[in-house]
Amino acid sequence: MKEVRLLAKKAKMSDVAKLAGVGTMTVSRVLNGSAPVNEATKTRVYQAIKKLNYQPNPIARSLRQAKSNSIGIIVPNFYDPFFSTCAHAISLVAKQHQYSVSVSTSDEDANIEFTEANLMVLNHVEGLAVIPAAIGKSCFDRPEFHSTHIVTLDRPIRGHRFNSVLVENQQGAIEAVKHLIDHGHKRICCLGLSDKLYTIRARHEGYKKAMLQFNLTPDQYFGAVTEEATRILIQKAMSGRKKPTAFFVSNNFVMRHALHAFSKLNIRIPDDVALIGFDDLEMADIFVPAITVVRQPSHELGRVAAELLFARLEHKEVSLSGQQIVMPVDLVIRQSCGCNRRDIAKPRAIHKNSASFS
Amino acid sequence: MKEVRLLAKKAKMSDVAKLAGVGTMTVSRVLNGSAPVNEATKTRVYQAIKKLNYQPNPIARSLRQAKSNSIGIIVPNFYDPFFSTCAHAISLVAKQHQYSVSVSTSDEDANIEFTEANLMVLNHVEGLAVIPAAIGKSCFDRPEFHSTHIVTLDRPIRGHRFNSVLVENQQGAIEAVKHLIDHGHKRICCLGLSDKLYTIRARHEGYKKAMLQFNLTPDQYFGAVTEEATRILIQKAMSGRKKPTAFFVSNNFVMRHALHAFSKLNIRIPDDVALIGFDDLEMADIFVPAITVVRQPSHELGRVAAELLFARLEHKEVSLSGQQIVMPVDLVIRQSCGCNRRDIAKPRAIHKNSASFS
DNA sequence: TTGAAAGCGCTAACAT
DNA sequence: ATGTTAGCGCTTTCAA
Numbered sequence: 001m002k003e004v005r006l007l008a009k010k011a012k013m014s015d016v017a018k019l020a021g022v023g024t025m026t027v028s029r030v031l032n033g034s035a036p037v038n039e040a041t042k043t044r045v046y047q048a049i050k051k052l053n054y055q056p057n058p059i060a061r062s063l064r065q066a067k068s069n070s071i072g073i074i075v076p077n078f079y080d081p082f083f084s085t086c087a088h089a090i091s092l093v094a095k096q097h098q099y100s101v102s103v104s105t106s107d108e109d110a111n112i113e114f115t116e117a118n119l120m121v122l123n124h125v126e127g128l129a130v131i132p133a134a135i136g137k138s139c140f141d142r143p144e145f146h147s148t149h150i151v152t153l154d155r156p157i158r159g160h161r162f163n164s165v166l167v168e169n170q171q172g173a174i175e176a177v178k179h180l181i182d183h184g185h186k187r188i189c190c191l192g193l194s195d196k197l198y199t200i201r202a203r204h205e206g207y208k209k210a211m212l213q214f215n216l217t218p219d220q221y222f223g224a225v226t227e228e229a230t231r232i233l234i235q236k237a238m239s240g241r242k243k244p245t246a247f248f249v250s251n252n253f254v255m256r257h258a259l260h261a262f263s264k265l266n267i268r269i270p271d272d273v274a275l276i277g278f279d280d281l282e283m284a285d286i287f288v289p290a291i292t293v294v295r296q297p298s299h300e301l302g303r304v305a306a307e308l309l310f311a312r313l314e315h316k317e318v319s320l321s322g323q324q325i326v327m328p329v330d331l332v333i334r335q336s337c338g339c340n341r342r343d344i345a346k347p348r349a350i351h352k353n354s355a356s357f358s
Numbered sequence: 359m360k361e362v363r364l365l366a367k368k369a370k371m372s373d374v375a376k377l378a379g380v381g382t383m384t385v386s387r388v389l390n391g392s393a394p395v396n397e398a399t400k401t402r403v404y405q406a407i408k409k410l411n412y413q414p415n416p417i418a419r420s421l422r423q424a425k426s427n428s429i430g431i432i433v434p435n436f437y438d439p440f441f442s443t444c445a446h447a448i449s450l451v452a453k454q455h456q457y458s459v460s461v462s463t464s465d466e467d468a469n470i471e472f473t474e475a476n477l478m479v480l481n482h483v484e485g486l487a488v489i490p491a492a493i494g495k496s497c498f499d500r501p502e503f504h505s506t507h508i509v510t511l512d513r514p515i516r517g518h519r520f521n522s523v524l525v526e527n528q529q530g531a532i533e534a535v536k537h538l539i540d541h542g543h544k545r546i547c548c549l550g551l552s553d554k555l556y557t558i559r560a561r562h563e564g565y566k567k568a569m570l571q572f573n574l575t576p577d578q579y580f581g582a583v584t585e586e587a588t589r590i591l592i593q594k595a596m597s598g599r600k601k602p603t604a605f606f607v608s609n610n611f612v613m614r615h616a617l618h619a620f621s622k623l624n625i626r627i628p629d630d631v632a633l634i635g636f637d638d639l640e641m642a643d644i645f646v647p648a649i650t651v652v653r654q655p656s657h658e659l660g661r662v663a664a665e666l667l668f669a670r671l672e673h674k675e676v677s678l679s680g681q682q683i684v685m686p687v688d689l690v691i692r693q694s695c696g697c698n699r700r701d702i703a704k705p706r707a708i709h710k711n712s713a714s715f716s
Numbered sequence: 717t718t719g720a721a722a723g724c725g726c727t728a729a730c731a732t
Numbered sequence: 733a734t735g736t737t738a739g740c741g742c743t744t745t746c747a748a
Contacts, residue, residue, distance in 0.1 A: 012724095012725060012726085013725065013726065013727095014725080014726095022734075022735085023734065023735045023736075024725090024726080024727085024735090025727075025728095025734070025735060025736085026733085026734060026735080028726070028727060029727095029733090029734085032727085034727085034728095035733080035734090036733065037733070037734085038733060038734085041733085041734085055476075055480060056725085056726080057421075057480065057724090057725050057726070058477070058480050058481055059417055059420045059421045059480070059481060059482060059724090059725080059726090060421055060724070060725035060726040060727090060740090061725080061726060061727080062417045062726095062740095063415075063417045063418055063421050063724090063725080063726075063740050063741070063742090064725080064726045064727050064728080064739085064740050065726085065727070065728090065740085066740075068417075077446070078436050078442035078443075078445060078446055079439065079442060079443070079446070081437070081439075084436035084437060084442055085436075085437070087436055088435070088436055088437070088463070091463065100477055101462075102460060102461075103461045103462075104459075104461075105446070105449065118413075119416070119458055122413060122415065122416050122417070123416055123417060124417060256640065256641060259641065259644050260643070260644050263644045281641075282614065282640075283614060283617065283618075283639075283641060283645070285618070286617050286618050286621045287641075287645070287646075288645075288646040370740095370741055370742085371741065371742065371743095372741080372742095380718080380719085381718065381719045381720075382719085382720095382741090382742080382743090383718070383719060383720085383743080383744095384717085384718060384719080386742070386743060387717095387718090387743095390743085392743085393717080393718090394717065395717070395718085396717060396718085399717085399718085414741085414742080415740090415741055415742070417740090417741080417742090418724090418740070418741035418742040418743090419741080419742055419743080420724095420742095421724050421725070421726090421740090421741080421742075421743095422723085422724050422741080422742050422743045422744080423724085423742085423743070423744095424724075
């Protein structure tokens with residue numbers, strides 16, 4: 001009953017060298033193209049590699065070269081489709097460059113972010129693409145990261161060393177609010193997660209700017225962190241003497257809470273209040289009513305950030321540091337803002353009732 | 359203008375040893391607790407570590423020990439919230455065990471899966487938690503993985519070496535279909551992604567079993583890979599002489615397509631057809647109508663799989679291999695199946711109309 | 717309880 | 733064009 005395991009031990013470079021009748025350096029050079037090698041020898045080496053099924057040990061290589069052909073990605077979490085889309089886009093670019101990736105989440109906590117980033121650096125990642133954590137302060141200034149290329153996306157961090165790829169948060173918010181104003185709304189309420197978050201703050205600034213430009217009074221709330229908190233905020237807003245007739249919701253997380261809350265509170269959209277969100281939702285278009293949103297180019301954001309990172313890795317153009325690339329957003333007009341009132345459901349409902357009477 | 363960078367070189371173990379006036383082995387032993395060390399020396403070592411801000415180099419450690427205190431996670435993608443939830447749950451358990459994680463995606467391609475898993479093994483991960491790719495054959499039997507502990511989740515793979523954590527796919531489908539039958543439906547159509555996918559196949563088998571048990575004719579379609587394909591499948595189903603009065607949609611990906619398609623085709627739910635899906639959707643409860651689904655314990659699935667993996671890593675209990683753990687699912691009854699017809703929107707619509715008449 | 721030497725698998729630097 | 737030597741930073745092994 002004894003299980004015999006003929007576990008052929010993993011071949012190493014010296015095995016290949018022996019079999020090919022060369023020194024290890026020749027094998028190394030064949031593998032890395034780091035110096036010219038005679039065609040005939042090269043062939044022998046490749047044959048030996050194949051025969052032994054040799055795979056270079058990336059750890060030994062990392063240790064010796066103090067680099068690893070890999071980059072690290074840190075995002076707040078995988079839940080938010082915006083983050084996972086960014087992470088995916090970055091991974092794709094990395095694969096194109098033959099780099100491997102190491103993905104981690106910060107849970108929006110700068111301490112965890114530091115721990116994870118540090119671990120990656122200890123593991124010799126050559127660069128880091130980060131969506132900085134919202135809570136606490138990202139500390140990529142620390143000496144641990146002095147020799148690591150870092151690009152942030154979605155949110156910037158202080159420091160002239162870092163490039164950032166952002167979206168037009170403020171402009172997008174302005175467009176959304178203006179659209180609501182065009183619909184005739186004067187009391188527009190703005191609902192947000194936390195005023196500590198860069199993106200949220202920028203969007204709320206856009207909101208305020210647009211309101212003030214039209215001599216309207218801004219009316220904004222932060223702290224919509226849970227569905228309940230959001231519901232309470234909405235109730236508070238709706239119980240004032242001057243009830244809002246429209247809501248601008250500054251990210252998709254809060255939007256999900258808000259939709260739940262509106263549903264529970266029996267507030268109809270867009271009949272009772274009009275609604276526009278920032279960041280698209282997967283099913284926004286088949287929701288009833290379809291949700292009007294400011295769409296961010298999440299995939300592009302990841303792609304551009306990754307390309308920037310590789311540009312820096314390859315050309316060592318650290319000179320361009322501190323730059324910010326800002327990507328455009330666009331308003332996707334659907335129904336929750338009051339446009340396109342086809343109201344499919346209503347006529348049908350009436351039809352159904354009359355049918356049941358017949 | 360020259361920027362002086364006083365980049366204090368990273369301290370290594372010998373630096374610590376020198377400062378503490380001991381040999382490197384003592385430092386190593388203090389750090390790893392691999393042998394008793396005099397309390398006083400220990401203190402001196404800790405002081406030196408702190409003073410030099412020493413961090414052990416995990417790469418050197420990996421090279422020497424041929425292990426890395428890390429596990430690998432491979433999921434098909436990050437998009438599907440089911441997968442990202444699993445990945446997150448696994449990461450949590452790993453952190454509790456002080457292990458670091460390496461996450462990667464297979465894009466449902468067994469070749470990519472192999473490449474990524476192989477890379478992880480070369481990087482000395484001690485174990486692998488995998489949702490096996492749907493396309494192609496996962497090849498964890500290969501000698502490369504002979505000394506790696508592997509646990510799969512959501513989908514099993516052949517081989518007595520591997521434990522799997524699965525959900526009650528078939529039973530869940532049976533319950534869903536029976537529920538539709540309880541509503542009086544006789545022509546229930548089943549819509550799925552691919553018959554190559556373990557989970558889908560199991561659910562479709564459940565569907566078939568339930569149908570046959572009640573002497574109903576199964577009517578199932580695969581290939582709902584895009585929204586358009588799904589729409590065409592639905593149209594095909596609905597154009598037959600015996601139009602289905604209900605749909606069972608076997609995963610959340612197809613459900614999203616189906617909802618889009620039903621909306622485009624002006625098919626009302628649950629008036630024209632009733633609908634139940636497998637796997638919950640983020641906004642299923644506020645959708646109009648709210649979607650009835652078979653809910654899977656995705657977080658638990660990840661947690662249990664990870665715990666199984668660590669049990670094997672720690673106790674080396676390879677003896678229990680080949681086991682499958684099956685987790686229960688539950689039917690979350692909302693409205694799309696025909697239950698709970700509160701029809702919030704309708705009375706209001708009537709109210710609104712009558713109001714406008716008054 | 718502690719230290720010295722050897723070596724994990726690879727490549728940089730210097731030979732030839 | 734190729735081989736030799738040394739060493740990346742750590743831990744295993746052996747000796748004290």
